Amino acid sequence: MFNLKKKEKKKKSEPPKKTETILPVTGSAKSTPSVQAWLPFHDVNNEFIWLRDRKLVKAILIEPKNMDLYSKNEQKLQIKKLYEVINALDVHWIIHSQQRPVNLDLYIQSTEEMRNQQIHPIRRRILESAIRNASKIASGGEAVDVFFYIIIFAQMQEKQERLTAQELTARTEELSSTLTKTVLESHVCDDQELREVLFSYLNPAHSAYERAPLYSWEELPPQLKGGI
Numbered sequence: 001m002f003n004l005k006k007k008e009k010k011k012k013s014e015p016p017k018k019t020e021t022i023l024p025v026t027g028s029a030k031s032t033p034s035v036q037a038w039l040p041f042h043d044v045n046n047e048f049i050w051l052r053d054r055k056l057v058k059a060i061l062i063e064p065k066n067m068d069l070y071s072k073n074e075q076k077l078q079i080k081k082l083y084e085v086i087n088a089l090d091v092h093w094i095i096h097s098q099q100r101p102v103n104l105d106l107y108i109q110s111t112e113e114m115r116n117q118q119i120h121p122i123r124r125r126i127l128e129s130a131i132r133n134a135s136k137i138a139s140g141g142e143a144v145d146v147f148f149y150i151i152i153f154a155q156m157q158e159k160q161e162r163l164t165a166q167e168l169t170a171r172t173e174e175l176s177s178t179l180t181k182t183v184l185e186s187h188v189c190d191d192q193e194l195r196e197v198l199f200s201y202l203n204p205a206h207s208a209y210e211r212a213p214l215y216s217w218e219e220l221p222p223q224l225k226g227g228i
Contacts, residue, residue, distance in 0.1 A: 044194050048165065056165060058172045059096075059194060060150045063185040081183045091171060092153040098200055102143035104134050149189070149197065150175070 041057075043050040049057035067075050086093075108131055115127035137143050152175075154168040172188050179186040189197070 041198070044191050044198065046165075047169075047188060047190055047194070049194055049198070054156045056154045056156060056168055058152050058168055059189040059197060060152070060172060060176050060179070060186050061189050061193060062148045062150065062179065064146065064148060065184055078183055082179075085175070085178055085182060086150075089152075089175065091168075094151050096149040096151050096197070098147050098149070098197065099144045100147060100196065100200075101138065102145050104138040104143070108134050108138070150186075 040053075041049050041051050047058060049059075051057060065078075067078065070078065111127055111131050111134070115124055115131065118124050118127060152168065152172055154164050156164045176186045176188050
């Protein structure tokens with residue numbers, strides 16, 4: 001008797017695929033150094049600054065108050081209340097002050113609309129002079145605002161990143177609410193405000209007269225066909 005069954009071909013065993021190891025410093029699979037390795041943070045997301053040493057950072061923006069409008073006793077009382085609130089913190093924190101140019105874009109835009117609607121030549125000249133002065137002040141960095149922040153840190157534990165983020169969020173919102181009720185108007189910074197804080201670190205020369213970009217793109221913006 002002949003065995004009419006075809007012999008089954010032995011399947012060649014495929015070599016195991018090599019898994020790419022992601023470097024914790026650069027965030028990529030390439031071993032070559034990148035610019036990211038110089039930065040202490042790797043992302044700004046969900047109202048957090050994510051540091052490379054596994055720390056989370058949140059910030060509270062505090063509205064300044066003119067203490068000269070208060071009497072000496074009221075000034076002492078305000079300082080005492082602020083000291084009591086900050087002294088009750090049980091997390092790592094620092095106070096950060098930062099100067100940024102006043103945003104005159106809305107003023108310039110509204111003045112330009114008024115000029116375009118104006119028929120009287122003398123009034124048009126006055127508005128044009130105001131636009132030129134505002135543009136000069138904005139480009140020269142003459143008008144400057146001072147912003148004050150309370151920056152809070154939290155160390156992330158392994159497999160407890162979400163719990164650490166929730167606890168830090170609760171503490172930050174509680175501190176902001178307490179400051180608003182007792183001493184100073186404040187609110188928790190969103191992603192754009194955190195980018196503005198980092199903008200002075202990344203671009204110290206430009207931060208004196210420019211504002212941080214509103215968005216950060218992961219990819220290049222679309223271009224027209226044929227290139228530039």
